[in-house]
Amino acid sequence: MRRLSTIPRDPVPDATRDYFRDGAEFISRRAERLGSDIFETRLWLQPVICLRGPEALALFYGGTGLRRLGPGPRRLLRLPDHGGRISQTEGPAHQARKALFIRLLMAPGRTAALAELFRSEWAAALPGWERQERLILGDALTPLLARVGWRWCGLEPDEAGESQLSALARASGRGRQAPLLRYRLVRRLCRHLYAARTGRFRPQPDSPLAQMLAADQGGPLRQSADDLVDIICAVTAVSDYIIAAALTLVREPVWCALFRAGNAGLIEDFVEEVRRITPLAPVVAARSVTPLPFSGHVIPSHRTVLLDLRSPLLDAGCFPEPTRFRPERMLSWRQAEPGFVPQGGGEVALTHRCPGEAATVALMAEAVAGLCHDLHWTVPPQDLRPCAGPGPAVPRSRLILSGIRRAGGRDGTLPEPGGSGCTQPPAETAARRAEPLATE
Numbered sequence: 322m323r324r325l326s327t328i329p330r331d332p333v334p335d336a337t338r339d340y341f342r343d344g345a346e347f348i349s350r351r352a353e354r355l356g357s358d359i360f361e362t363r364l365w366l367q368p369v370i371c372l373r374g375p376e377a378l379a380l381f382y383g384g385t386g387l388r389r390l391g392p393g394p395r396r397l398l399r400l401p402d403h404g405g406r407i408s409q410t411e412g413p414a415h416q417a418r419k420a421l422f423i424r425l426l427m428a429p430g431r432t433a434a435l436a437e438l439f440r441s442e443w444a445a446a447l448p449g450w451e452r453q454e455r456l457i458l459g460d461a462l463t464p465l466l467a468r469v470g471w472r473w474c475g476l477e478p479d480e481a482g483e484s485q486l487s488a489l490a491r492a493s494g495r496g497r498q499a500p501l502l503r504y505r506l507v508r509r510l511c512r513h514l515y516a517a518r519t520g521r522f523r524p525q526p527d528s529p530l531a532q533m534l535a536a537d538q539g540g541p542l543r544q545s546a547d548d549l550v551d552i553i554c555a556v557t558a559v560s561d562y563i564i565a566a567a568l569t570l571v572r573e574p575v576w577c578a579l580f581r582a583g584n585a586g587l588i589e590d591f592v593e594e595v596r597r598i599t600p601l602a603p604v605v606a607a608r609s610v611t612p613l614p615f616s617g618h619v620i621p622s623h624r625t626v627l628l629d630l631r632s633p634l635l636d637a638g639c640f641p642e643p644t645r646f647r648p649e650r651m652l653s654w655r656q657a658e659p660g661f662v663p664q665g666g667g668e669v670a671l672t673h674r675c676p677g678e679a680a681t682v683a684l685m686a687e688a689v690a691g692l693c694h695d696l697h698w699t700v701p702p703q704d705l706r707p708c709a710g711p712g713p714a715v716p717r718s719r720l721i722l723s724g725i726r727r728a729g730g731r732d733g734t735l736p737e738p739g740g741s742g743c744t745q746p747p748a749e750t751a752a753r754r755a756e757p758l759a760t761e
């Protein structure tokens with residue numbers, strides 16, 4: 322085995338500026354240039370090892386010797402504060418908590434309840450949206466999803482808590498510091514949990530709140546409160562995927578027409594392909610706790626290690642013509658292909674793979690149905706370039722919609738003349754689409 326010094330080294334003394342400039346492409350561009358799936362660079366003057374390829378995926382989602390990076394370093398790297406406390410645990414403690422998360426988040430009844438809540442909040446929001454000349458979809462979705470997540474978790478309605486949550490979600494989704502906000506929110510949730518534990522409030526027995534209380538068996542409430550905050554923040558993060566889906570409806574108008582013509586069964590294929598092609602979690606970060614063999618090299622312990630989650634999704638071996646949007650690939654989180662890792666890889670019960678994939682797909686499908694059936698809308702000229710940096714590649718404008726009018730709905734009634742759903746953007750916007758959301 323070779324020494325660390327043989328790990329190919331990025332020639333620039335510090336690559337922080339490039340890390341922000343190249344965003345989701347940072348690791349793959351350098352790996353190409355250096356001709357290696359492993360290389361060492363410096364970010365904020367600290368040594369960092371970057372990995373990509375199947376061996377790297379197997380190391381992150383099957384191996385041992387790595388611990389996910391804590392919230393502080395993740396914020397420094399501008400990676401979304403996603404995954405929460407559970408992602409900081411490993412081994413049997415992780416698997417026990419993960420089993421609870423899987424029960425809470427992945428049971429078919431739970432995802433159906435989430436979609437139902439989203440549908441009713443969406444319907445309630447439509448009259449207000451219609452009154453606005455321009456709606457920033459991302460900004461409108463964050464509080465909506467915070468309310469959906471809050472209620473889905475089984476918490477008592479609490480408007481102040483829900484708006485604190487959307488403020489936290491806005492900050493942490495962008496990798497910003499919001500510890501005071503989080504501290505206050507966790508305290509608030511502890512009060513909600515205490516009310517449920519002492520019988521002052523009765524949550525639904527299958528709700529995450531009730532199940533967490535049962536699992537914690539009278540222990541401290543802090544961990545459950547923390548976990549609930551993480552779950553609801555993660556629900557709000559789905560807004561980025563919904564923005565990407567809305568933009569795809571504009572770029573590929575045939576799909577909107579198909580859904581309106583009654584092909585609702587294709588919506589899931591459409592949103593899964595949006596997840597494949599949209600880099601919302603292009604990088605995950607960990608710290609090596611022991612020396613780790615990798616492709617004939619040794620990653621020393623106590624190093625920050627970054628994994629490129631983006632390139633497997635664009636691997637021509639797994640996905641022929643990978644830059645083309647093709648829902649007919651019929652991808653699914655249920656039976657994930659080896660490279661289909663938009664929210665992490667491996668076996669969900671055993672690794673750090675996101676347990677929120679079913680919920681994400683259910684929310685996206687509901688939003689796409691709503692965008693096609695419930696509304697007329699168009700996309701005015703705006704800055705559609707992806708946000709700088711390695712975080713979610715959403716457009717800088719957070720997707721402005723205009724000309725919003727309510728349409729016929731999803732219950733079989735015919736759309737109004739002119740058709741519901743998206744309208745092709747004007748030429749100016751089309752020109753800006755040359756800087757696409759998804760890498761091409």
Ligand code: HEM
Binds near residue numbers: 426601663677
């Ligand atoms: C309903 C929505 C969601 C929920 C409840 C949720 C929940 C979680 C949780 C609890 C974890 C930690 C799992 C563990 O450490 O074992 C996690 C990990 C993760 N989630 Fe989500 N998530 C949701 C949506 C999303 C979205 C929209 C994305 C965007 C891409 C995403 C990407 C990820 C990634 C990349 C990881 C980390 C994988 C790793 O560390 O290797 N999740 N999620």
